[in-house]
Amino acid sequence: MTEMSDPVSVSLPDALPEADTTPTPRSVLVWRAIFVLVPLVFIVFLALRLGTAKTEHRAEGLAPHLEFTTFDGETINLDDLRGKGVMVNFWASWCDPCREEAALLESTWRREKDNGIIFLGLDYLDQEPAAKAYLAEYDITYPNGPDLRSQVARRYGISGVPETFFIDPEGKIVDIVVGPIANQAQMNSYLDKIRPKEK
Numbered sequence: 001m002t003e004m005s006d007p008v009s010v011s012l013p014d015a016l017p018e019a020d021t022t023p024t025p026r027s028v029l030v031w032r033a034i035f036v037l038v039p040l041v042f043i044v045f046l047a048l049r050l051g052t053a054k055t056e057h058r059a060e061g062l063a064p065h066l067e068f069t070t071f072d073g074e075t076i077n078l079d080d081l082r083g084k085g086v087m088v089n090f091w092a093s094w095c096d097p098c099r100e101e102a103a104l105l106e107s108t109w110r111r112e113k114d115n116g117i118i119f120l121g122l123d124y125l126d127q128e129p130a131a132k133a134y135l136a137e138y139d140i141t142y143p144n145g146p147d148l149r150s151q152v153a154r155r156y157g158i159s160g161v162p163e164t165f166f167i168d169p170e171g172k173i174v175d176i177v178v179g180p181i182a183n184q185a186q187m188n189s190y191l192d193k194i195r196p197k198e199k
Helices: 026-060 096-112 128-137 148-156 184-192
Strands: 067-069 075-077 085-091 117-123 144-146 163-167 173-178
Touching: 067 144, 085 096, 085 148, 085 184, 096 117, 096 184, 128 144, 163 184
Parallel strands: 085 117, 117 144
Antiparallel strands: 067 075, 085 163, 163 173
């Protein structure tokens, strides 16, 4: 039979520190809430304001100001093109989806350029030699130029490339295509909405 040993005595401190049960003053809680809520409210307000601004612009329909100099040195101003349908395509030489639609854009331009339709290309975040090589590769003949400092892209609020805007003879945006235009039928459906009416 095993004998029980004497219990080990453990000395405890005379007094254990008590948990702080003092309630947090209401003023401290209020300030904590303010520090959290104020930035949150500001972020929500800013997001709503940006969304509203974009909605208002799209609702108005008027295309933002557009002026640029082509790679050939010609100055293009959208205001000078009133009375014509205008297609504005944002692209880049490094953009594979842009290459998917390049031949379609050029062949359609050659068909439509005498029908009151103007095609414009804006090169986005690109190097000029690469951009010119891209234009030469696809034998693109409609006016193209660099979007310096992305001024036009910011004005139009593009989300990436390719992105294409269809503007009617009154200067209103009637369609926006994000991504490559898939085929000729799709392209024709957009162009039909911006064709100048026959007089």
